Amino acid sequence: MKKIIPFAKIEATGNDFIILDDREIAAALLSPEMIKNWCDRHFGIGADGLIHVSVSGPTTPRMLFFNADGSRGAMCGNGLRAVALHLLTIGVCHKKHDNFIEADDGLHRFTVDEQGRISVELLLNEQNEKKIDAAALDLPAGIELLGFKQVGVPHLVLKTELDEFADFEKLGRRLRSHPLFGAQGTNVNLIRMVDENTIKVRTYERGVEGETFSCGTGVTACALLCWECFSPSQKTLTVQTRGGILKVEQKSGRLWLGGPAHIVFIGQKILEN
Known part of the structure; x- marks a missing residue:
């Protein structure tokens, strides 16, 4: 039996997601x-992840995030922003009210x-943070460890x-599964300081x-380490990604990630049982 499933394709600074709801x-x-088939960019809809x-x-409203390879992910910063746009679009939330999304x-x-x-x-989650031995990473020339x-x-x-590190994807692939990070592995980010309050970030994402093009939790991790290591003068950092500009802000003891998000298209997918 076949069933037609409506979906939305939403991008948040180039990080794109298939959004389904219950x-x-x-x-x-x-x-x-x-999930892997739907996220495939050649034979499916194409996306970095799928969110239910x-x-x-x-x-x-509660979101479940899945990576493009079909594995579950605990959280996704740009995915949260995509879900927020979806909830506003379908009328579940209103932009003038305080709104919430529950994640893992x-x-x-x-x-x-x-x-x-x-x-x-x-x-x-500072309990899960760890000290990393830079020597164990065997980093190439021109690349330094900032933190985790x-x-x-x-x-x-x-x-x-x-200005440009051509082998970043190769480096990210190697470090993503480094034994230091256990079976789950890690995401890998590379930053370059543009000025005191602006950074450029590239991210290799596991899953x-x-x-x-962009990773919300990644740019937030980079901003946090910049505040710790370089003490920028502002509580808002501008982050340049391949997909656009994000802002990470410390406000009233809370940490915020902000930027644009757009509906790319809506469609229907046939589910065959």
Whole structure:
């Protein structure tokens, strides 16, 4: 039997997602193979990940995030912003109210400004942070270790003064599965300081197994380490990614990630049982 499933394709600074909700399909029907096929850029819809959102109950909307390879991910910063746009579009939330999305790592607030930029609150898990031995990483010339942060998911952060590092994807692939990070591995980020309050970030994402145009938790991890290591003068850092500009802000003891998000298209996919 065939069933037609509506979906939305949403990008947040080039990080793109397939959004489904529980009015059309139960999360239990999403198999890793199905998710992998839908995220395939040649034979499927194409995306960095798939997000299932529960909206039909009386409780706070809850998101389940899946990587493009079909594996579960605990959190996704740009995915949160994409879900926020979806909830606003279908009328579940209103931009003038305080709104929340629940993810595996807890409850996240989100806001929308007059220009349509969506900001989400991100949560830290400092208990899972670790000291990394730079020598064990065997980093190439021009690349330095900055640190490691757990922003929902693990992020190794490296630093360079080079305008462009051509072998970043190769380096990211090697470090992503380094024994220091255990079976789960890590995401790998490379930053370059543009000025005191602006950084450029590239991210190799596990689960996608490649460099993405943007990674919300990654740029947040990079911003946190910049505040710790370089003490920039501002509580808001501008982050340049391949997919656009993000802002990471410390405000009233909370950590916010903000930037644009857009609906690329909506469509229907045939689910064959």
